[in-house]
Amino acid sequence: MRVIITFLMISILAACMEGPSVNMQQVAHGQQLYETHCANCHQLDGKGIAHIVPPLLGADYIVQNRNLLPKMIRYGMQQRILVNGITYQQKMPSNGKLTDAELTALVNFVEFRFAKSTQLISADSVKLLLNQ
Numbered sequence: 001m002r003v004i005i006t007f008l009m010i011s012i013l014a015a016c017m018e019g020p021s022v023n024m025q026q027v028a029h030g031q032q033l034y035e036t037h038c039a040n041c042h043q044l045d046g047k048g049i050a051h052i053v054p055p056l057l058g059a060d061y062i063v064q065n066r067n068l069l070p071k072m073i074r075y076g077m078q079q080r081i082l083v084n085g086i087t088y089q090q091k092m093p094s095n096g097k098l099t100d101a102e103l104t105a106l107v108n109f110v111e112f113r114f115a116k117s118t119q120l121i122s123a124d125s126v127k128l129l130l131n132q
């Protein structure tokens with residue numbers, strides 16, 4: 001019994017330390033936005049287009065540049081980047097019309113679906129990252 005209680009306490013503590021987990025409604029909203037604004041280039045499965053559009057699925061670039069994700073989506077990017085060992089140097093257009101709430105939903109979808117993160121990213125932290 002004591003072992004079970006200790007285990008439960010550790011799990012609760014771990015859950016608290018990790019912060020709240022992803023909100024599936026927000027992920028579903030993010031998925032709709034992804035299908036409209038991103039999938040024509042990055043593809044529905046997130047695998048991209050060989051040597052032209054980098055993959056999002058399993059991309060080391062996302063994990064290494066997590067804090068830049070809101071800015072990448074809002075402002076687009078055009079630089080030389082290395083994603084999973086392959087160099088890309090193309091233009092990704094900006095998405096200036098997405099609201100902060102839409103951007104937050106997209107970031108949560110991309111993190112959950114493609115980077116296997118189960119952590120919730122709040123609208124406040126997205127705003128902070130945009131202003132960094």
Ligand code: HEC
Nearest residue numbers: 037038041054055059061062077078079088089090091092
């Ligand atoms: C017109 C095609 C196009 C669209 C639409 C597009 N992207 Fe991109 N995306 C690119 C290209 C090309 C790059 C590489 C840019 C570079 O070389 O600097 C890229 C890079 C990225 C990266 C960083 C590299 C990686 O693979 O991890 C992320 C993250 C990303 N896009 C997410 C998105 C999201 C989310 C959307 C939708 C809001 C989106 N993109 C819409 C073409 C596109």
